[in-house]
Amino acid sequence: xxxxxxxxxxxxxxxxxxxxxxxxxxxxxxxxxxxxxxxxxxxxxxxxxxxxxxxxxxxxxxxxxxxxxxxxxxxxxxxxxxxxxxxxxxxxxxxxxxxxxxxxxxxxxxxxxxxxxxxxxxxxxxxxxxxxxxxxxxxxxxxxxxxxxxxxxxxxxxxxxxxxxxxxxxxxxxxxxxxxxxxxxxxxxxxxxxxxxxxxxxxxxxxxxxxxxxxxxxxxxxxxxxxxxxxxxxxxxxxxxxxxxxxxxxxxxxxxxxxxxxxxxxxxxxxxxxxxxxxxxxxxxxxxxxxxxxxxxxxxxxxxxxxxxxxxxxxxxxxxxxxxxxxxxxxxxxxxxxxxxxxxxxxxxxxxxxxxxxxxxxxxxxxxxxxxxxxxxxxxxxxxxxxxxxxxxxxxxxxxxxxxxxxxxxxxxxxxxxxxxxxxxxxxxxxxxxxxxxxxxxxxxxxxxxxxxxxxxxxxxxxxxxxxxxxxxxxxxxxxxxxxxxxxxxxxxxxxxxxxxxxxxxxxxxxxxxxxxxxxxxxxxxxxxxxxxxxxxxxxxxxxxxxxxxxxxxxxxxxxxxxxxxxxxxxxxxxxxxxxxxxxxxxxxxxxxxxxxxxxxxxxxxxxxxxxxxxxxxxxxxxxxxxxxxxxxxxxxxxxxxxxxxxxxxxxxxxxxxxxxxxxxxxxxxxxxxxx
Amino acid sequence: xxxxxxxxxxxxxxxxxxxxxxxxxxxxxxxxxxxxxxxxxxxxxxxxxxxxxxxxxxxxxxxxxxxxxxxxxxxxxxxxxxxxxxxxxxxxxxxxxxxxxxxxxxxxxxxxxxxxxxxxxxxxxxxxxxxxxxxxxxxxxxxxxxxxxxxxxxxxxxxxxxxxxxxxxxxxxxxxxxxxxxxxxxxxxxxxxxxxxxxxxxxxxxxxxxxxxxxxxxxxxxxxxxxxxxxxxxxxxxxxxxxxxxxxxxxxxxxxxxxxxxxxxxxxxxxx
Numbered sequence: 001x002x003x004x005x006x007x008x009x010x011x012x013x014x015x016x017x018x019x020x021x022x023x024x025x026x027x028x029x030x031x032x033x034x035x036x037x038x039x040x041x042x043x044x045x046x047x048x049x050x051x052x053x054x055x056x057x058x059x060x061x062x063x064x065x066x067x068x069x070x071x072x073x074x075x076x077x078x079x080x081x082x083x084x085x086x087x088x089x090x091x092x093x094x095x096x097x098x099x100x101x102x103x104x105x106x107x108x109x110x111x112x113x114x115x116x117x118x119x120x121x122x123x124x125x126x127x128x129x130x131x132x133x134x135x136x137x138x139x140x141x142x143x144x145x146x147x148x149x150x151x152x153x154x155x156x157x158x159x160x161x162x163x164x165x166x167x168x169x170x171x172x173x174x175x176x177x178x179x180x181x182x183x184x185x186x187x188x189x190x191x192x193x194x195x196x197x198x199x200x201x202x203x204x205x206x207x208x209x210x211x212x213x214x215x216x217x218x219x220x221x222x223x224x225x226x227x228x229x230x231x232x233x234x235x236x237x238x239x240x241x242x243x244x245x246x247x248x249x250x251x252x253x254x255x256x257x258x259x260x261x262x263x264x265x266x267x268x269x270x271x272x273x274x275x276x277x278x279x280x281x282x283x284x285x286x287x288x289x290x291x292x293x294x295x296x297x298x299x300x301x302x303x304x305x306x307x308x309x310x311x312x313x314x315x316x317x318x319x320x321x322x323x324x325x326x327x328x329x330x331x332x333x334x335x336x337x338x339x340x341x342x343x344x345x346x347x348x349x350x351x352x353x354x355x356x357x358x359x360x361x362x363x364x365x366x367x368x369x370x371x372x373x374x375x376x377x378x379x380x381x382x383x384x385x386x387x388x389x390x391x392x393x394x395x396x397x398x399x400x401x402x403x404x405x406x407x408x409x410x411x412x413x414x415x416x417x418x419x420x421x422x423x424x425x426x427x428x429x430x431x432x433x434x435x436x437x438x439x440x441x442x443x444x445x446x447x448x449x450x451x452x453x454x455x456x457x458x459x460x461x462x463x464x465x466x467x468x469x470x471x472x473x474x475x476x477x478x479x480x481x482x483x484x485x486x487x488x489x490x491x492x493x494x495x496x497x498x499x500x501x502x503x504x505x506x507x508x509x510x511x512x513x514x515x516x517x518x519x520x521x522x523x524x525x526x527x528x529x530x531x532x533x534x535x536x537x538x539x540x541x542x543x544x545x546x547x548x549x550x551x552x553x554x555x556x557x558x559x560x561x562x563x564x565x566x567x568x569x570x571x572x573x574x575x576x577x578x579x580x581x582x583x584x585x586x587x588x589x590x591x592x593x594x595x596x597x598x599x600x601x602x603x604x605x606x607x608x609x610x611x612x613x614x615x616x617x618x619x620x621x622x623x624x625x626x627x628x629x630x631x632x633x634x635x636x637x638x639x640x641x642x643x644x645x646x647x648x649x650x651x652x653x654x655x656x657x658x659x660x661x662x663x664x665x666x667x668x669x670x671x672x673x674x675x676x
Numbered sequence: 677x678x679x680x681x682x683x684x685x686x687x688x689x690x691x692x693x694x695x696x697x698x699x700x701x702x703x704x705x706x707x708x709x710x711x712x713x714x715x716x717x718x719x720x721x722x723x724x725x726x727x728x729x730x731x732x733x734x735x736x737x738x739x740x741x742x743x744x745x746x747x748x749x750x751x752x753x754x755x756x757x758x759x760x761x762x763x764x765x766x767x768x769x770x771x772x773x774x775x776x777x778x779x780x781x782x783x784x785x786x787x788x789x790x791x792x793x794x795x796x797x798x799x800x801x802x803x804x805x806x807x808x809x810x811x812x813x814x815x816x817x818x819x820x821x822x823x824x825x826x827x828x829x830x831x832x833x834x835x836x837x838x839x840x841x842x843x844x845x846x847x848x849x850x851x852x853x854x855x856x857x858x859x860x861x862x863x864x865x866x867x868x869x870x871x872x873x874x875x876x877x878x879x880x881x882x883x884x885x886x887x888x889x890x891x892x893x894x895x896x897x898x899x900x901x902x903x904x905x906x907x908x909x910x911x912x913x914x915x916x917x918x919x920x921x922x923x924x925x926x927x928x929x930x931x932x933x934x935x936x937x938x939x940x941x942x943x944x945x946x947x948x
Binding site: 052053054055056165166168169280281283284287 | 833889
């Protein structure tokens with residue numbers, strides 16, 4: 001543990017409230033309920049939770065929250081929860097559910113948050129696998145799902161619901177309202193207090209803090225067991241890294257079953273003692289974000305893209321003066337903003353102009369986006385487009401990237417302030433060791449490494465070795481000089497071209513997809529002489545362009561084959577090639593030939609997964625005539641493709657597709673900035 | 677049929693109270709046209725009562741009679757055991773009857789919140805001067821009313837549109853706000869004029885849930901007019917069927933469904 005402290009960033013400018021400075025965490029703080037007790041003693045009167053209800057932000061102080069949690073924990077004891085029993089939690093982010101997580105642990109149980117939009121079948125699998133004893137759910141909708149599967153879950157004795165609406169007519173043999181469980185708990189305090197105290201005192205570093213089911217892109221979901229040590233050590237290290245303190249506020253809006261939400265809204269919130277704010281409903285998130293103005297914020301790349309789209313559309317509707325101001329200010333910010341944020345030298349005149357822009361444009365934009373007070377913002381999950389990333393940074397928002405997994409209690413790498421770039425995921429988080437295997441796969445070892453997959457020793461053994469190294473399944477490399485990790489692709493997709501150079505299709509596809517005109521891209525090249533690509537145009541973007549340029553088209557297919565569209569796509573591909581050529585490791589992935597597909601890749605045809613991930617092998621098989629044409633040098637190819645309509649009927653599309661050669665570039669090993 | 681007289685219990689176990697409103701031999705004429713011909717029926721406390729029928733059957737006219745907008749030439753309207761004299765619509769509203777309209781009738785330029793607050797007007801007692809200087813009673817009243825309105829906003833899940841001008845909403849949301857405005861008056865009897873007109877199946881299901889929950893949560897008696905037979909049969913406890921101004925059926929959905937005259941009316945048998 002002392003090693004941890006040494007690896008923390010040594011910035012002397014630590015705010016006083018930051019508790020995260022002690023060299024080793026004492027056993028007094030070895031569980032979430034113990035952290036709760038400390039927070040009550042230290043910040044009892046400060047807000048711990050806020051939720052907007054009936055149009056007003058309601059708040060609970062740490063002392064009040066502790067009271068609610070204890071009442072619930074006593075209620076759990078009264079309904080007979082035994083140590084080690086699992087408590088499933090199904091609902092959107094609300095204080096009641098965060099309390100449930102802590103109360104369950106306090107009573108000796110294990111909280112298991114479940115994705116609230118799961119269908120009854122998926123919930124049945126999770127509840128059956130963990131053998132849940134109690135399910136705490138939000139409302140009638142969730143109650144209905146659990147009742148539907150209850151017959152198959154002999155272990156489930158109690159269902160507790162928060163929202164009473166529409167529940168009156170239900171048979172209440174196994175159903176209890178949340179508030180009533182707390183009432184029962186309060187009334188039975190005399191009987192159960194000593195036992196609760198005993199169970200709370202028995203909790204330590206190695207007891208399970210939470211169990212989270214991975215989303216399961218391959219096979220059945222697995223239950224990742226995270227101990228108090230995992231969560232608390234990771235929360236402390238990451239809080240130190242970004243100097244998070246008691247006065248932060250966050251908006252809890254990401255699914256509670258996701259590890260990130262647990263780390264931010266429980267781990268770090270309890271470690272630092274900051275306030276967790278819950279939105280009024282899932283649809284009011286933007287508005288609530290604006291009202292709260294969090295200081296610490298996390299969102300997937302899609303979120304940041306969406307906000308820019310909204311902003312751009314609004315600006316197009318604005319008056320000419322405002323539009324002119326916005327365009328000028330933003331063009332200037334793109335140059336200067338990130339430099340100022342990174343503390344690089346900027347002339348006084350530019351600084352002055354940036355101030356001016358801040359007054360009229362950047363400040364108001366930040367304010368509308370609810371980012372006025374953001375000190376640290378993270379994005380993770382997928383690659384973020386460099387333009388999108390730079391847009392937010394140029395506004396003066398400290399947006400950074402991190403790389404993580406459920407199995408690591410989130411943090412594997414993250415970007416330190418002033419070392420932020422779109423193409424890396426940062427340096428190893430404090431306490432994390434990283435190793436790159438021969439195959440290019442990234443391995444890590446850290447105090448946050450999960451205990452096991454619940455009831456699944458084979459998977460545990462194949463993921464985590466005896467020394468505690470965990471395979472990420474991603475291929476990447478540590479950049480020389482900076483020590484930053486760069487993720488290339490899923491390890492199983494990475495291959496070699498015939499000349500032995502690295503082939504990382506997803507990396508290239510992501511680069512292509514950053515162009516609004518390109519919806520999907522599939523890159524071929526494993527065990528071939530060179531790379532080629534299938535492109536899907538984005539009908540919204542290209543259709544919009546066609547409308548503005550008076551280009552008539554009758555169908556997707558016709559638009560996709562239009563000469564000017566082909567020219568545009570070719571320009572995009574050549575741009576990507578040029579950027580690839582600056583990277584010695586990936587320059588082999590430049591695209592030599594391409595075609596624009598005559599139909600959109602579709603999950604109904606099995607070409608994409610339901611989460612819109614490309615199914616490479618199926619596409620290569622289905623369109624093997626097209627792939628062959630890309631490699632045999634022909635300049636057009638005729639094909640017929642079977643399609644499935646939404647109502648399940650099948651039909652076919654015939655098309656003749658043009659194949660084009662794209663310009664490729666000599667390898668220029670310098671980075672772009674250096675070359676300019 | 678025993679359901680017609682006194683209290684009864686529905687299939688899903690809800691206890692229905694005594695007669696809340698009774699229409700006795702109502703006849704309504706517009707010049708020489710008889711829109712409603714000698715119709716009688718009652719509405720019990722706590723039930724969901726539907727009035728259905730093909731276009732031009734006189735359903736909306738009937739609703740307008742109940743809400744006091746039309747005055748029938750013959751017949752009597754009894755409400756809570758008393759015969760109702762000829763009243764203006766606002767007097768009817770003050771008695772505890774609220775309604776929604778087929779063609780949504782709210783203020784486009786006002787926010788959703790303000791629109792729903794107008795539903796509380798009949799409950800505001802403070803005078804104009806007190807309201808103008810916004811002190812004392814007026815302020816307390818506004819806060820209390822706002823609380824009621826917020827509960828309804830929460831109930832109908834329209835928090836995200838609270839501050840949106842009403843005119844900018846989609847049609848289905850407008851219908852929900854319209855319902856919210858009617859509920860804000862805390863009516864004893866709620867009249868819904870085609871609450872699901874122009875909705876797709878999913879939206880209809882949502883609306884049905886709100887109607888059922890309103891009935892369940894607030895114990896509001898509901899009388900509704902609807903075109904869509906399927907929805908009506910699922911939703912209501914008892915149904916009145918009208919055709920060409922006459923009542924051709926009255927009873928539980930099952931009874932009505934098997935009524936030959938109703939089937940004819942809906943399948944379009946030629947009238948003599």
